[in-house]
Amino acid sequence: MAVELGVLGLQGDYAAHGAMLDRLGATWHVIKKPSQLDGIDGLVMPGGESTTLIKLMDSSGLWKAIADYAALGKPVFGTCAGMILVAKDVINPAQRSLGLIDIGVERNGYGRQIDSAEVGGIFRDAEGNRPMDMVFIRAPRITRLGDGVEALAECRGDVVMARQDRVVVASFHPELTDDLTAHRYFVEMVA
């Protein structure tokens, strides 16, 4: 499939996302400035620290550029801090977000005891349910799903991956396990 993907490369583990896309045979580019979004068909927004990411996106011009890109209906996959950046509502503490998907998220919503953990969850698609290992790192918790939002994966009773139109989010780090399911889902959606 001849799609050009972008991975936001301002902070965090963007290279690990790229490695997953390589394994799927997808073409991808690191995005560090607005002009690099030209010709991109799908954008991955990795984890990191969302407050820092907001500052870096402002100073690089990418906050506005990504808002404009998404306003064209182009696909976005936000993981962990990336999910916080694209959510409609953010608490703990409240901070500004792009509002690309109608969910509410609580930053660090799993408490300090489980700052970081690899646990079993369930991914579901048209072919049914399947187990999926998920790595959570100071993860945001999805506290509200809007009417148009579809749950794609669950873990410990919470929705941890969801989609609305062309926007996909995951509260975990799909790039830190061997499981290609989440990235494959996004690449197939873009294609």
Ligand code: GLN
């Ligand atoms: N706790 C971080 C935040 O609130 C997100 C953590 C992550 O991306 N692994 O921005």
